[in-house]
Amino acid sequence: xxxxxxxxxxxxxxxxxxxxxxxxxxxxxxxxxxxxxxxxxxxxxxxxxxxxxxxxxxxxxxxxxxxxxxxxxxxxxxxxxxxxxxxxxxxxxxxxxxxxxxxxxxxxxxxxxxxxxxxxxxxxxxxxxxxxxxxxxxxxxxxxxxxxxxxxxxxxxxxxxxxxxxxxxxxxxxxxxxxxxxxxxxxxxxxxxxxxxxxxxxxxxxxxxxxxxxxxxxxxxxxxxxxxxxxxxxxxxxxxxxxxxxxxxxxxxxxxxxxxxxxxxxxxxxxxxxxxxxxxxxxxxxxxxxxxxxxxxxxxxxxxxxxxxxxxxxxxxxxxxxxxxxxxxxxxxxxxxxxxxxxxxxxxxxxxxxxxxxxxxxxxxxxxxxxxxxxxxxxxxxxxxxxxxxxxxxxxxxxxxxxxxxxxxxxxxxxxxxxxxxxxxxxxxxxxxxxxxxxxxxxxxxxxxxxxxxxxxxxxxxxxxxxxxxxxxxxxxxxxxxxxxxxxx
Amino acid sequence: xxxxxxxxxxxxxxxxxxxxxxxxxxxxxxxxxxxxxxxxxxxxxxxxxxxxxxxxxxxxxxxxxxxxxxxxxxxxxxxxxxxxxxxxxxxxxxxxxxxxxxxxxxxxxxxxxxxxxxxxxxxxxxxxxxxxxxxxxxxxxxxxxxxxxxxxxxxxxxxxxxxxxxxxxxxxxxxxxxxxxxxxxxxxxxxxxxxxxxxxxxxxxxxxxxxxxxxxxxxxxxxxxxxxxxxxxxxxxxxxxxxxxxxxxxxxxxxxxxxxxxxxxxxxxxxxxxxxxxxxxxxxxxxxxxxxxxxxxxxxxxxxxxxxxxxxxxxxxxxxxxxxxxxxxxxxxxxxxxxxxxxxxxxxxxxxxxxxxxxxxxxxxxxxxxxxxxxxxxxxxxxxxxxxxxxxxxxxxxxxxxxxxxxxxxxxxxxxxxxxxxxxxxxxxxxxxxxxxxxxxxxxxxxxxxxxxxxxxxxxxxxxxxxxxxxxxxxxxxxxxxxxxxxxx
Numbered sequence: 017x018x019x020x021x022x023x024x025x026x027x028x029x030x031x032x033x034x035x036x037x038x039x040x041x042x043x044x045x046x047x048x049x050x051x052x053x054x055x056x057x058x059x060x061x062x063x064x065x066x067x068x069x070x071x072x073x074x075x076x077x078x079x080x081x082x083x084x085x086x087x088x089x090x091x092x093x094x095x096x097x098x099x100x101x102x103x104x105x106x107x108x109x110x111x112x113x114x115x116x117x118x119x120x121x122x123x124x125x126x127x128x129x130x131x132x133x134x135x136x137x138x139x140x141x142x143x144x145x146x147x148x149x150x151x152x153x154x155x156x157x158x159x160x161x162x163x164x165x166x167x168x169x170x171x172x173x174x175x176x177x178x179x180x181x182x183x184x185x186x187x188x189x190x191x192x193x194x195x196x197x198x199x200x201x202x203x204x205x206x207x208x209x210x211x212x213x214x215x216x217x218x219x220x221x222x223x224x225x226x227x228x229x230x231x232x233x234x235x236x237x238x239x240x241x242x243x244x245x246x247x248x249x250x251x252x253x254x255x256x257x258x259x260x261x262x263x264x265x266x267x268x269x270x271x272x273x274x275x276x277x278x279x280x281x282x283x284x285x286x287x288x289x290x291x292x293x294x295x296x297x298x299x300x301x302x303x304x305x306x307x308x309x310x311x312x313x314x315x316x317x318x319x320x321x322x323x324x325x326x327x328x329x330x331x332x333x334x335x336x337x338x339x340x341x342x343x344x345x346x347x348x349x350x351x352x353x354x355x356x357x358x359x360x361x362x363x364x365x366x367x368x369x370x371x372x373x374x375x376x377x378x379x380x381x382x383x384x385x386x387x388x389x390x391x392x393x394x395x396x397x398x399x400x401x402x403x404x405x406x407x408x409x410x411x412x413x414x415x416x417x418x419x420x421x422x423x424x425x426x427x428x429x430x431x432x433x434x435x436x437x438x439x440x441x442x443x444x445x446x447x448x449x450x451x452x453x454x455x456x457x458x459x460x461x462x463x464x465x466x467x468x469x470x471x472x473x474x475x476x477x478x479x480x481x482x483x484x485x486x487x488x489x490x491x492x493x494x495x496x497x498x499x500x501x502x503x504x505x
Numbered sequence: 506x507x508x509x510x511x512x513x514x515x516x517x518x519x520x521x522x523x524x525x526x527x528x529x530x531x532x533x534x535x536x537x538x539x540x541x542x543x544x545x546x547x548x549x550x551x552x553x554x555x556x557x558x559x560x561x562x563x564x565x566x567x568x569x570x571x572x573x574x575x576x577x578x579x580x581x582x583x584x585x586x587x588x589x590x591x592x593x594x595x596x597x598x599x600x601x602x603x604x605x606x607x608x609x610x611x612x613x614x615x616x617x618x619x620x621x622x623x624x625x626x627x628x629x630x631x632x633x634x635x636x637x638x639x640x641x642x643x644x645x646x647x648x649x650x651x652x653x654x655x656x657x658x659x660x661x662x663x664x665x666x667x668x669x670x671x672x673x674x675x676x677x678x679x680x681x682x683x684x685x686x687x688x689x690x691x692x693x694x695x696x697x698x699x700x701x702x703x704x705x706x707x708x709x710x711x712x713x714x715x716x717x718x719x720x721x722x723x724x725x726x727x728x729x730x731x732x733x734x735x736x737x738x739x740x741x742x743x744x745x746x747x748x749x750x751x752x753x754x755x756x757x758x759x760x761x762x763x764x765x766x767x768x769x770x771x772x773x774x775x776x777x778x779x780x781x782x783x784x785x786x787x788x789x790x791x792x793x794x795x796x797x798x799x800x801x802x803x804x805x806x807x808x809x810x811x812x813x814x815x816x817x818x819x820x821x822x823x824x825x826x827x828x829x830x831x832x833x834x835x836x837x838x839x840x841x842x843x844x845x846x847x848x849x850x851x852x853x854x855x856x857x858x859x860x861x862x863x864x865x866x867x868x869x870x871x872x873x874x875x876x877x878x879x880x881x882x883x884x885x886x887x888x889x890x891x892x893x894x895x896x897x898x899x900x901x902x903x904x905x906x907x908x909x910x911x912x913x914x915x916x917x918x919x920x921x922x923x924x925x926x927x928x929x930x931x932x933x934x935x936x937x938x939x940x941x942x943x944x945x946x947x948x949x950x951x952x953x954x955x956x957x958x959x960x961x962x963x964x965x966x967x968x969x970x971x972x973x974x975x976x977x978x979x980x981x982x983x984x985x986x987x988x989x990x991x992x993x994x
Contacts, residue, residue, distance in 0.1 A: 043635065043638070045571065045574075045631065046572075046579065046631060046634050047572060047576055047622055050573075052570065052572065052635055053569055053570040055568065055650060058567075058569045058570055059567070062568065078544035078548070080546075080547045081550075082534065083534035083671055084573075084657065085534075085657075085670070086535070092604075092609055098602070102602040102603060104600070104601070105602050107597060107602070107612050108595045108596060108598075108624065109597075109598045110596040110598065111594065111595055111596065111659040112592055112594060112596075113577065113580070113592075115581075115587075115591070120581055121577060121581040121591070132599075133595075134602075135597065145535050146535075146541055149532070150532075161544060168574075170601070182572055182573050182574065184570065
């Protein structure tokens with residue numbers, strides 16, 4: 017397979033798919049809209065998952081597992097919720113196949129279910145049906161439960177990692193005694209999402225509130241982290257919902273409070289998904305392919321030995337192994353590429369796969385007691401003394417991690433516009449795109465009008481907004497909020 | 506909730522469900538046949554999962570993720586496979602709900618799929634449809650891929666962890682150049698399963714081959730690990746299948762061999778599931794509840810402080826914290842139970858939950874520079890000097906791990922019978938049960954006759970069989986194999 021990819025500037029969307037497929041991250045599954053996450057992509061996801069799993073465990077959350085199947089009636093118990101998910105539900109209606117002499121295999125009509133079952137698009141309803149059994153008193157609270165699971169939302173337009181019928185995610189579902197505690201939880205998780213995005217994925221994000229029209233179906237408030245991709249479109253990378261008492265009321269979940277009253281439980285839910293992988297690709301990728309932040313790179317260092325004979329191999333191994341062993345003790349993730357392909361082929365492949373550091377080692381290097389290191393984040397190649405590798409590799413990985421973040425932050429700054437003029441706003445959305453930070457009168461009609469005219473939506477009402485003395489970009493009325501508009505994935 | 510459980514000897518089946526529910530391992534989901542794995546049960550599963558995940562990664566396997574949904578037609582491509590799974594398939598037929606003014610929410614008939622989609626009961630078919638794309642040459646082989654996933658087999662009779670409509674498992678799917686390599690892979694995995702069962706779960710297993718009638722639908726050979734539960738029934742705890750070229754032929758997966766021939770690829774698949782948790786419960790559990798092997802216990806040591814006042818708490822904390830911190834550095838998993846409930850209540854609860862070691866500490870102990878330790882594997886309680894705790898706790902955990910294995914092995918020996926007499930065989934199966942090790946003529950009819958008359962099946966043809974000079978327990982003909990019969994879960 018040719019490793020040549022479409023140019024990012026020429027056709028961003030094709031560039032994206034090329035990178036996903038040719039870097040070996042994912043492939044299309046046989047059922048329309050489904051995705052196969054290939055080993056390299058899954059290793060990346062495992063590192064993201066493990067990082068976040070540790071964060072939530074350190075803050076007192078525990079993992080559990082709830083069923084894939086939800087009775088159809090459950091979904092309808094919360095009015096907004098069913099409204100939000102009804103149009104994309106996979107529905108199980110039968111439980112048996114049978115052979116039909118002629119046509120082959122058919123669904124056995126006698127196995128029809130009395131009540132159809134939904135494949136979870138999200139698990140609020142099934143989880144709150146269980147919480148009803150588990151929560152009686154304030155002593156049972158808080159419940160801080162998370163699950164890592166697959167969910168299904170039937171999609172017509174597929175984009176690997178970004179929009180697929182099935183995707184992997186974590187969904188936290190917590191139950192609390194008070195509105196205040198639920199709010200604190202929602203914000204704690206949002207902060208963990210920010211850390212995950214910025215410190216691990218090197219992906220700068222805005223944090224804040226969603227507008228009413230963009231919030232989760234069933235939430236009182238939805239908070240989010242919102243990132244800018246390299247085509248200047250926004251990616252919603254994680255959401256944390258304050259569900260108030262909506263699901264507790266829908267499922268009748270009450271508790272006896274400390275002062276002996278029967279009250280409805282307060283809820284939150286929050287999730288990040290394999291979509292984050294799409295975010296990493298589109299935040300850092302370049303014309304050569306992926307660029308992975310070291311903290312989540314399956315291989316942080318790839319070793320490309322330059323050899324011809326078995327004797328060369330032995331000499332190189334003898335020279336470099338002690339160094340690699342020291343690095344492994346420091347938990348550096350290393351891959352040695354001893355295949356027969358040419359060095360040039362290998363360089364291209366590992367650049368495509370975004371490995372942060374490459375170490376080249378040949379016979380000449382051994383003589384000079386050197387190796388060559390290349391940084392993927394910038395086209396930089398330099399020789400370093402063997403004795404300095406063990407110290408420098410971890411330092412370089414830290415530097416690459418910071419540099420990728422800094423580059424992305426600069427890119428976002430450069431493409432964020434502050435304007436008061438709607439004509440300019442339209443011009444920006446029509447031509448180069450980017451984030452526009454401006455005033456909004458708080459009216460859903462304004463939001464809709466802007467969306468209809470420009471395709472841009474309010475991505476977030478950022479925590480650091482300053483709506484004083486500014487006016488709405490559209491209506492000219494005093495702004496209720498300072499918001500960030502962009503076209504989004 | 507009362508923590509009283511049914512006696513094991515009185516009603517083993519109710520004892521089992523009581524333990525699962527009251528130790529907080531799992532609960533029933535709202536859709537019939539589904540299970541919720543609660544946080545304590547899930548923590549146990551995570552430890553099992555992580556242990557095995559490490560083993561397979563160390564032997565060169567990688568994780569990936571394949572879609573939940575499989576086109577109906579795929580399942581039918583391998584004749585035995587469809588035969589084996591057709592009767593328990595969840596079938597997705599529609600992708601949308603809509604509101605119906607009167608009845609509430611109904612399935613939108615206009616969203617009917619052209620081809621129905623199956624929720625994976627296992628993933629051979631979807632994976633081999635992808636392998637067809639990924640494999641061209643011997644250079645692409647071996648493919649050593651595993652996935653951790655949920656699968657669905659529609660069940661009528663539910664038993665938590667043992668038989669549920671949806672369960673969690675790992676499924677390995679490997680592709681090889683030669684029959685020999687596939688066989689070696691199958692056996693390597695079987696050996697890892699044995700290690701997982703015996704060294705982590707402290708559950709002795711027989712390893713060997715399944716008979717033709719018990720093998721996997723689509724396999725040439727199925728190897729298994731088979732354990733004895735405390736009611737003397739057998740539990741199939743893991744299977745490793747040599748699939749030969751069956752799936753390669755069904756999906757047309759060929760490769761160019763080293764000597765430039767077009768050949769069908771050789772395959773294996775193998776899995777262990779959350780059923781292992783059922784195995785742990787039924788191998789070690791006693792009248793007080795769970796007994797967990799230290800290596801997979803979410804908490805290895807529970808600390809029960811005996812205190813009245815805040816002052817007591819401070820004194821105890823000051824006394825014991827340095828010790829606990831040392832233990833944490835050794836990666837001992839510790840839970841401190843500072844709730845207000847009585848010590849007796851807590852002892853019962855942690856015994857129910859099977860924590861291997863309990864440390865009691867009160868004011869009297871501080872004076873004497875002592876603590877009290879209790880081993881869950883035997884009713885043994887003893888005082889030890891504070892200065893010896895850090896050294897002794899890890900040693901005791903090792904001892905408990907070995908002791909649980911030894912007890913289970915003795916139990917199995919005690920309940921394994923060698924007999925040549927079918928009347929005695931029937932007597933055993935009718936009364937006390939257990940494993941019967943005896944000759945079998947290799948005839949499926951014999952196997953079926955025995956099953957019909959006694960409900961016992963051939964659990965395994967063990968690797969250490971010695972069929973020479975013995976005759977078939979049923980037909981009296983010369984034995985083809987020495988096998989192990991038992992009633993099974």
